[in-house]
Amino acid sequence: MKKLLLMAAGAALLFTACKKANIEPEQPASDDLKVYIVDTVRLNRLNLDGTGSKTIISQAIGNYRSTYIADVSANSPVTKIAYWLRKGNAGAYTSEIHLAAADGSNDKVIKSVTANDFIPGIIKIGNNGLIYFTYTSGTSFVSQFYSIKEDGSAETKVSPSSFTGIKDISADGKLIATVYTSGGKTNLVCMDLSGDGGFGSIKYSENSIAGMLSARIMPDGKKMIGVYTDGTALKCRVVDLVAKTASDVTISTNIPSSIYNFSLSVAPDNDKILLVASGSSVSTTTYIYSISAGKIVQQFSNVNKEVYQGYIF
Numbered sequence: 001m002k003k004l005l006l007m008a009a010g011a012a013l014l015f016t017a018c019k020k021a022n023i024e025p026e027q028p029a030s031d032d033l034k035v036y037i038v039d040t041v042r043l044n045r046l047n048l049d050g051t052g053s054k055t056i057i058s059q060a061i062g063n064y065r066s067t068y069i070a071d072v073s074a075n076s077p078v079t080k081i082a083y084w085l086r087k088g089n090a091g092a093y094t095s096e097i098h099l100a101a102a103d104g105s106n107d108k109v110i111k112s113v114t115a116n117d118f119i120p121g122i123i124k125i126g127n128n129g130l131i132y133f134t135y136t137s138g139t140s141f142v143s144q145f146y147s148i149k150e151d152g153s154a155e156t157k158v159s160p161s162s163f164t165g166i167k168d169i170s171a172d173g174k175l176i177a178t179v180y181t182s183g184g185k186t187n188l189v190c191m192d193l194s195g196d197g198g199f200g201s202i203k204y205s206e207n208s209i210a211g212m213l214s215a216r217i218m219p220d221g222k223k224m225i226g227v228y229t230d231g232t233a234l235k236c237r238v239v240d241l242v243a244k245t246a247s248d249v250t251i252s253t254n255i256p257s258s259i260y261n262f263s264l265s266v267a268p269d270n271d272k273i274l275l276v277a278s279g280s281s282v283s284t285t286t287y288i289y290s291i292s293a294g295k296i297v298q299q300f301s302n303v304n305k306e307v308y309q310g311y312i313f
Contacts, residue, residue: 032077033267034313035274035286038069039306043083043104048288048312050300056104057081062089070095070120073131074313076219076268078102082131084120095120097133099150110152127171132158134166141165141180147173159198163191168216175203175241177215177224186212188226190241204241212237216266216273223291225273227264229255234262236273238291251275251287251296258282263309276302276310286310 035046043057061067070084081104085096094114100107110131121134121143131150134143143166148155158173165180174194180187185207192203204224211228218225226237234251255277263276271292278284284307288298 033269033272034078035288036072036074036311036313037276037286037302037307038072038309039302039304040068040308043069043072043081048298050286050298050302056102057083057098057100057107058104059085059087062087066090066093069309071123072309072311073123073125074102074311075125075127076313078313080125082123082125084123084133086120091116093118095135097123097131097148099131110150111148111155122166122169124169124171124173126173128173130173132169132173134169143178145169145176159193159200161199163200167214170217170221171219172221175217175221176200177217177226179212179215179226182207186210188212188215188224188237188239190215190217190224190239204239204244206237206239206246209237213262214264216264218266218270219268220270222270225264225266227251227262227275229262232256234275234277234287236264236275236289249289249291249294251289252277256282259285261308265311267312272297272312274310274312276307278302278305278308284308288312 037044041059041061042055044053044055046053066089067087072083074081079102082099088094093116095118096109097111098107099110117138119136124132126132130147132147134145141164142162145158147158163178165178166176167179168177176191178189186209187207188209190204191200193200213227215226222242224239232255233253234255236249237246239246259277259279261278265274271290273289275287284302286300287296290297
């Protein structure tokens with residue numbers, strides 16, 4: 001009887017542990033994170049210190065260097081990668097959504113649009129079997145927001161509303177981060193699409209933020225990060241979407257005028273921020289900032305000057 005009771009207690013403990021694990025999945029440890037950088041048509045995977053570069057995606061550059069990777073997303077832990085690709089030459093552009101394995105193998109096109117005025121925007125692998133994506137048309141800054149299944153079927157317009165300047169989408173498709181200019185003011189806004197038939201309500205909004213460039217939503221949906229320049233300083237605005245408060249952190253105090261493009265990404269550990277600072281024909285720099293540590297934890301120069309986007313998955 002005593003042995004049976006011990007076995008039952010052990011089984012109960014095992015069941016409880018499994019149940020808890022299902023409710024609260026662990027986030028990837030920082031040691032498991034990798035940096036992914038885009039240099040026009042290639043996606044390279046690196047260690048957090050910039051070493052061990054390996055090309056996992058490579059596309060033909062085109063006759064006029066007009067092919068480029070517009071955005072990249074991965075699930076967590078990384079087993080698959082999705083990316084927007086615009087390819088072709090003037091007058092014959094095609095935009096494609098690709099889905100590949102983590103090592104770049106089994107690369108498949110799940111959506112293709114041939115139209116010169118179709119401009120790919122954001123892409124996000126959802127936590128629900130969907131891939132979310134945006135695009136704009138012509139000179140319009142209004143983003144169209146859709147979802148599609150990973151097999152390329154069931155393309156659906158997510159919201160009946162149109163939003164200007166979508167910069168990120170949460171993994172459940174319920175939150176979007178936007179940065180746009182209206183009335184001479186730059187606005188940083190997080191919209192919640194979970195109610196109101198998908199039309200959306202404002203979860204957080206700030207205006208008059210000079211130099212605001214882009215924004216990302218942390219995977220747990222509790223923070224939104226904006227990146228902006230303040231004179232020669234590069235800063236991030238850390239927005240607490242629960243408390244509705246915000247604070248600033250400085251990434252660099254001396255950004256030269258030759259650097260003018262800043263790519264922002266956030267890690268699945270809900271702590272690290274990655275920034276790639278690039279310009280024209282100059283070396284680019286990758287910064288990794290830890291919110292919990294309150295400092296830059298990694299910084300390295302990218303050997304290839306074509307690097308203009310970075311991600312941390």
